[in-house]
Amino acid sequence: MTLSDFDLNLMRVFLTVYRCQSITVAAEVLNLTQPGVSGALKRLQNQLGQKLFVRDGRGIAPTHLAHEMARQIEPALEAIENTLTDAQEFTVEGKRRFVVYTTEPVMLKLVPKIEADKSLGNCEIVLCPTTVSEAELLEKLNLRQADLAIEFSESSTSSHFTQPFFSDQICVIASKNHPRIQGNISTQDYYQEKHITLKLRREEIFLVDYFTEEHIQPRKVAAECESLLALMALVASSESIGMTSVSMATQFAEQFGLQILEAPFNSLPVDYVLMGHKREQNSKANIWLREKLLSYVLD
Incomplete structure (x- = not known):
């Protein structure tokens, strides 16, 4: 041959x-x-x-x-x-569907911005819930089943690139009608109250444990959720407290009737990054997508 x-x-x-x-x-x-x-x-x-x-x-x-x-x-x-x-040139006149995997707080932040954006042309940005494992997420990028991922941990593989997206913080939330917690919360108060908790699926640890410098002691758990929206609803309708991101608490505090309280310990920033396969790093379409997503968190 x-x-x-x-x-x-x-x-x-x-x-x-x-x-x-x-x-x-x-x-x-x-x-x-x-x-x-x-x-x-x-x-x-x-x-x-x-x-x-x-x-x-x-x-x-x-x-x-x-x-x-x-x-x-x-x-x-x-x-x-x-x-x-x-x-290849890229224009929004051509029909294109972009798939981005990300977390619930980022979805809730971006969806209203995407829906209100009149400059997308014939392009569509679809957000999907992040995968259970990092290996599965990287595989989706490798196989072109995803254009980007928005993560709060950077991949160490040589086949992928990351770009800073935005930074968030965690905070304590409590019902506005809470009988004991009003305006602020001490470390003692934090451990005396019951908690609604959220376990991060990938790391198999609780949200507060991942984003604090200090060792968090065992708490009295009233309920464990897989969704931050469910957590906020339960906190709003009970005397339990919870932890969420500042951006999400700010977005929904009025709707749920919640107090936003500064965490009584040293918290770490929640630094989100855009992550993609290196073959897409200089792609005009992928650059447009990254710039578009950045515009939603910078305005």
């Missing part, structure tokens, strides 16, 4: 299957049918005269040849894609 006989278009299909370790998932990423992906792989294997994947339980596993091909071809293919992407 000569190079002129080789179908280079099959390389993108191969690399996507290699990354996904699944023909079904690869078909979704490539927006192709499963038979189309299977047929492309079969043609590539026929051209090479060797197998690239073998059955492994209900899935597939790459062969040694597939590992070697991916290692050598992936950087070259990404360089070509980056060059073509950088050369």
Whole structure:
């Protein structure tokens, strides 16, 4: 077989299957049918005269040849894609759907701004709840299932970039009608009251434990929530106190009838970052998306 006989278009299909370790998932990423992906792989294997994947339980596993091909071809293919992407002009007249994974407080902050933005043209910005694990989130960026993520922890991988987004703080909230807490709260008061708590899904620890310099002692927990909005509603309708971000408390305090109180201990800033795959760092479309999101938190 000569190079002129080789179908280079099959390389993108191969690399996507290699990354996904699944023909079904690869078909979704490539927006192709499963038979189309299977047929492309079969043609590539026929051209090479060797197998690239073998059955492994209900899935597939790459062969040694597939590992070697991916290692050598992936950087070259990404360089070509980056060059073509950088050369493409981006305008909001073209139809484009951007997917951004982020946390509940950021969603609540951004959705009204996105809906009110009349300059999006034919572009759509869709916010999705952040994943349970960082590995799963990075995989979505790797497979182009997400354009960006907004996180409060920076990835240490060499394949991804981060950019500062905005900084927040945590605070204590209590009902305006609370019989004992009014205007401020001491450390003693904090531990004497019952708490509505929120556990961060990814870190498997409570919000207050993640963003404080001090060791937080065990508290009397009345209820544990998975949503900050649910936490705020429970605090508003009970004598329990809770912790949330200052931006979220400010946004909903009047609606829920809440007091916003300074935390009685040294809290750490909640520093959000925009995170994406490095192949998108110089993409005009991704730069537009990052600038647009930044404009929502700077105005």
